[in-house]
Amino acid sequence: MSFHLYDSATRAVRPFVPLVPGAVSVYHCGLTVQSSPHLGHIRKEVVFDVLRRWLSFSGYQVKVVANVTDIDDKILEKSAAAGVEWYAHAYRFERELHDAYAALGCLPPTYEPRATGHIPEMIELIAALIDRGHAYAAPDGSGDVYFDVVSWPAYGELSGQKVDEMEAATDADPRGKRDPRDFALWKGHKPTEPDTASWPSPWGRGRPGWHIECSAMAGKYLGDEFDIHGGGIDLRFPHHENELAQSRAAGRPFARYWMHNGWVTAAGEKMSKSLGNGALVSEVVKKYPARAVRLYLLAPHYRSSVEFSNTSLDEASAQLARIDSFLKRAGELTAGWFAFAPQESLPAEFARAMDDDLGTPGAMAVLFGTIKQGNVAIEAGEVDAAKRASAAVVSMLDVLGLNPASEPWTGAASSGGDLVPVVDGLVEALLTQRQEARARKDYAAADAIRDQLKALGLKIEDTPAGARWTLED
Structure with missing residues (x-):
């Protein structure tokens, strides 16, 4: 080592x-x-x-x-x-x-x-x-x-x-x-x-x-x-x-x-008790996904300061949604093949970043770069490439403690701090409304829903199995 x-x-x-x-x-x-x-x-x-x-x-x-x-x-x-x-x-x-x-x-x-x-x-x-x-x-x-x-x-x-x-x-x-x-x-x-x-x-x-x-x-x-x-x-x-x-x-x-x-x-x-500017963990995880709060704390280098702001936590929540959206798409294409990713699937660039004084900024760059490559492979229907990318992502998430399929996240109760299932449900409801509008040939209403979702940074893809949404890279 x-x-x-x-x-x-x-x-x-x-x-x-x-x-x-x-x-x-x-x-x-x-x-x-x-x-x-x-x-x-x-x-x-x-x-x-x-x-x-x-x-x-x-x-x-x-x-x-x-x-x-x-x-x-x-x-x-x-x-x-x-x-x-x-x-x-x-x-x-x-x-x-x-x-x-x-x-x-x-x-x-x-x-x-x-x-x-x-x-x-x-x-x-x-x-x-x-x-x-x-x-x-x-x-x-x-x-x-x-x-x-x-x-x-x-x-x-x-x-x-x-x-x-x-x-x-x-x-x-x-x-x-x-x-x-x-x-x-x-x-x-x-x-x-x-x-x-x-x-x-x-x-x-x-x-x-x-x-x-x-x-x-x-x-x-x-x-x-x-x-x-x-x-x-x-x-x-x-x-x-x-x-x-x-x-x-x-x-x-x-x-x-x-x-x-x-x-x-x-x-x-x-941040300190005496200054009265402390964001209590118990309150923050009611507003943001707990995994997003963890991501927000670990993504910068550990020796650097981290500025607390709602904007930063919003960005971390969006990053988390991008991760989970990729895992969902990869799971559909590969039948969850990557659920137990082998250790050798960890990218060498990620390991080099972590070996360099726990360099999480570089490690995060490798993570999201791999997600982008995986999404390209999924779009092209390249199953083997999608498998490799998804296994690498899961291995990296395991190291960072962000794998949603691992404890304690699998046992976490859905709450105000676990927003991914809630967002998924809301988007699916809108997609159902869009499908119903298209069925009755109300294309203006269907396009309006699509444009609203696109403005929020969501990409809508129509497939034989129905509409699928992902976050734009």
Whole structure:
């Protein structure tokens, strides 16, 4: 395999060489389950789902661990404001997260650990850092424990920043810090917080800091060193920088490659809860086909930003309709021959694009180019050529998680987010009206219906079996 991946640590595309031949271990940071997931969150899930599918298609055994942060300052604040227990609040939005990535066809991770289930591993890691001189308990009696940034000369290597140019860390009260840039590993329990949100430790009751959670969970399930660590670009600093520093300071090599996807933006700004510009996944899939939303998120290169707009989602829906229209026509001509496309039917150009840092824009160009060729073959009645094209299309859709004949799409309930059957039914109704007009020799009415459909980008073909519609290429 010649897979190349852009490594955020070295800022270069380099050959991917896994730690264990034939196997790939991946850790990506899951959501802090404080509120409903929006498209900015779920883009990461789609990106890593496509990565997993491509690596699996290429013959690797892939192990994916994605955590859930279910204890955090914001969870405590929002649950208190809502008047519910923090763990009930977190569990509610954890379930919404699962619903969101299932709605967009993402395979569940190999394992999805919760932060609250790994407190002993976090305490063990913090103790190792203290023993090595890279962490300290605050002397103010707060019970806080901090990572000593200055003690680790490589701090800033992931984000390319210099310690002297960094601002103070804001994840804890600065009174007990040696340096304002030191970040919290453990937070002492406060009287204003629920007792259930604290655990015993050598430094008193408290709870973990955000960064230590991921280091501990990645180490438990993937070992001291693993292949790929990733998440959204907003996590590179401080979260991933802090993970890298504390893990290596504890003697763990940690991740060999760092992978970060770009933001989903709204009016040029990062989509976020605080800005109030987040398009909730649960709402978007009511308006657009879920497969179209997935296509919209994966079609641009994963490192680029994606601007949220109804126009973009309309375009993705039209692209999806073109895909499904081709599959329908090919199925009629070949009796569904391509339903189980062999792996060797995948176009070499598609594979080259995917091997080049998961190049989905190039892969999508191959997909739609093949669809165009397939439509030409269908028009000409060239069954063998149509079979080859349709098998290639299905293979590509399998890699992208867009094959309508695969799970979870085959089990998806028809809803406002699954518009293809609805559109098909409406067009067929209009074609029936056109046929009835022609039968009574009302050719003006029949032509008017045809012209209306043509204006919408539909091509009408009269066949001995009746009228057939397709989207224009």
